[in-house]
Amino acid sequence: GAGVSQSPSNKVTEKGKDVELRCDPISGHTALYWYRQSLGQGLEFLIYFQGNSAPDKSGLPSDRFSAERTGGSVSTLTIQRTQQEDSAVYLCASSLAEAVGTFGSGTRLTVV
């Protein structure tokens, strides 16, 4: 596609439920990154993929968070048993080289 597409754009979920966030990167981009942005905070790195592999998972906050990428394209970030502190905007970015990433518009997650 022309840009990085994320869905849903907004998600309200009840505490304890699982959620899946989807990212469609720019076609041909080998690297894909997930970041989290809480109110008034910077961009917190979660995980990145090179192809379908995740060389760096160091940013995942807990074992409730997991991500996968299939076919070197679409990625899904799953949060199990959501907590209120998971509320944030989840941003995905993709890049071809030199870590210059194009961001999607994000998924705003609200846990009530």
Add this chain to the structure above:
Amino acid sequence: QQPVQSPQAVILREGEDAVINCSSSKALYSVHWYRQKHGEAPVFLMILLKGGEQKGHEKISASFNEKKQQSSLYLTASQLSYSGTYFCGTERHRGGNTPLVFGKGTRLSVIA
């Protein structure tokens, strides 16, 4: 190591100039600057590479001081459209496709 941005926020009148700084305690390979408008995706502005020259984009330019491990973003003759939150993202090694570590951002408001 998260880079430190300063100031945290700045208010300008149209036509005024501003400087936003991004400092790291570790040696850097590159610094990336992004601007994010409210509710939108961060948009890439420019990249400064170690040993590279100062770069510019219309009336927005940046420099990278390797001795100080500091990058500065210069906004001259500011326009209303410059309003947003500016983030610097840092890369410590030339690895390509490695995730950037972002600062907490500088909120810039340009008023008429």
